[in-house]
Amino acid sequence: MSRNPAEHSIVSLKQSSSNDAMPTFDRETGIYEYKASHVLPIVFGCLLSLSLGMHIYQNFHYRFWKITFWMFWGSLVYVVGWILRAISSYNPQHLNLYIAGTIFIYAAPPIFSASAYNILGRIMHYIPMFAWLNPNRTVYFFVYIGVLVEGLTAAGGARIATGAKEVEKYRSGAILMAISVILQCVVEVALVGVVASLHRKCARQGMAPRNLRFVFYTLYGTSALVLVRCLYRAVESLYTIDPPNVDCNDTCQYFQTKEWLLYAFDAAPMVLFAFWINLMHPGRYLPRDKTRYLDFDGVTERMGPGWLDSRPKIETFIDPLDLAGIMQKNKHHTKYWEEPLRWLACEDAFTTGTASNVKRRSRVLPKLNAAV
Template sequence: MGSTTDSSVSYYLYQPSHVLPAVFAAVVGISMLLHVFQNLFWRVTFFVTWGGILFTTGWILRCISSYHPGNMNLYIAQSVFIYLAPPVYSAAAYNLVGRLMNYVPMHAVLNPNRVLIFFVYVGAAVESITVAGAAKNAAAGSDLSQYKSGGILIAAGLILQAVVECLVVAIVVTFHVRAARAGPVPRNVKTVCFTLYGTSTFVLLRCIFRAVEAFEMFQNIGCSENCGPILSNEWYLYAFELGPMLIFTYWLNLLHPGRYLPREKCRYLDMDKSTERHGPGWIDNRSSWATIVDPLDLEGMRKGQPSHDTYWLRPEEFPVCQDGSFADGTASNKKSGSRSRRYRGVNSKGAEV
């Protein structure tokens, strides 16, 4: 099994479907194209588009590989792309958490502008570990040590991603509870929170499936047939790898965050939970390195003196957005007009801005 192409062997432990990968490549591709179109107006979900490109590529390669099951390069490529896409999809949720906390800064759990940076770096580590493991595992052939080391890397990447998803959920729950304690939560904020709960749940479901699959691999190292239900049946892959990610991406098509949150990070919801103002954005008085090392501002919490500017307590300094409110469902990112026109209002000195 060491050759790149061998017509007498198959790297699959079952007869792979020729039709299903092609069908689902088209289904994933349709969602990806919808995100491309939606982001022309709403943006926010660039990472879903990028993840869709990777996932579509993976299923196209799997379709080609199904006709050449003994081609090692094709088998490795389809494995890597399919493994690679879910962590990229997850980055869209990380970006959404930051946008949500920029919109309602008074309930932010950590620096909104560091959320994406922090989680993307962690996500990059997850991707690197997972891809390395998938490549080693797919290319192992009869080399049991390489097969085992690849499985260990995959398991480590899955555990790390599961931990990250749990952390994201914990941040959103904390934010949601803080907002609820301050009074009724606006509908758009609730929609985004429940979207994040749902998408994270599906990513966790996929992680659990892959973890069980990895455990089965360890139990059947060197096996060539009847290697356990997951390894010996292709439908598990479609049900628990493809299925959750399809729901993830179409969920964001149907309930696109751009319908519920403003494109501009500086636009925030006032304390009355209806008026929206154009503020200065999140201002952290610490150095950039300090915000990365301590995104939760644990030092400020310990001293009882948060390091960020509480600009939302000075609403008279910032102009009211005149194009409606996302909280009331009267604003849209599709509306035209310059920023100066959108945010025209009166500041604390009575001057028009």
């Protein structure tokens, strides 16, 4: 993950002010444009460590590692980032330490978002009749766009890094960075749109039981938190397109010199995101077996064959939306849910709170592939 233009400009401009190989910094603030807090990084590091422990426990407890692994990984990356930030606050002139901490802090939120994509994929397996793309490829669909975002970020960061003394080059890099953050906002809005579409279809068909509504609400809430962070970063990027020594108005300087903005609009939303997933863990509300789906009565759960796509696997990666099938008015997946009597109903159900992913409590019947 590349660094944002405002913070990178601080490093670049301070380095360019000296002809020596090593940059010189103010003894009190160092690489920062303010006296960095010693307490807040430790507080956020402790909170995220607690959340990380909860994620590990719940992933084992509900046997949900495949779906919420990214929450574990993102929390781990975030904890490392705040530990490095805490150490850096006591060593503000240590450039590499500052860079490492910043990279880890910026890298974690997109990983959290990947967890939301996985949860969306599992919802689509649970209500396959409303899935408008292959649930197995949902993550890849969003990852494709994420790669584009990261490509723009990397290109922008590279131009900023090499354009400390070239204003136009610096500006072009900063603009790329701003575009990448805005595109992240668009991706998150698209995710909310998909969730809202599924929610609306379920409600219209009377297929919105309590467990499914809780997962929908969780994705709405966590996506709102991601949007808060993205919007903050987008506004910050747009206000810091020019280097401070060229044209930096009062708003630009405010973004560069106020540390509380980082904690209020970047760190706090992501901590709330992590704890929200812990409190409303999808392993409590969705089956870990992706062949288990919700019948049209909105209560019964059946063990079907799972999403079956007749296309070669490589084609499902290239065309996850099955655009070819849409144009031919013949999608390449089996609509097994249209023949519910072929699939045995489960004795328990997440809709009624009688089913569980906890091993000792699970009473899910084995998957059937034959008619009954």
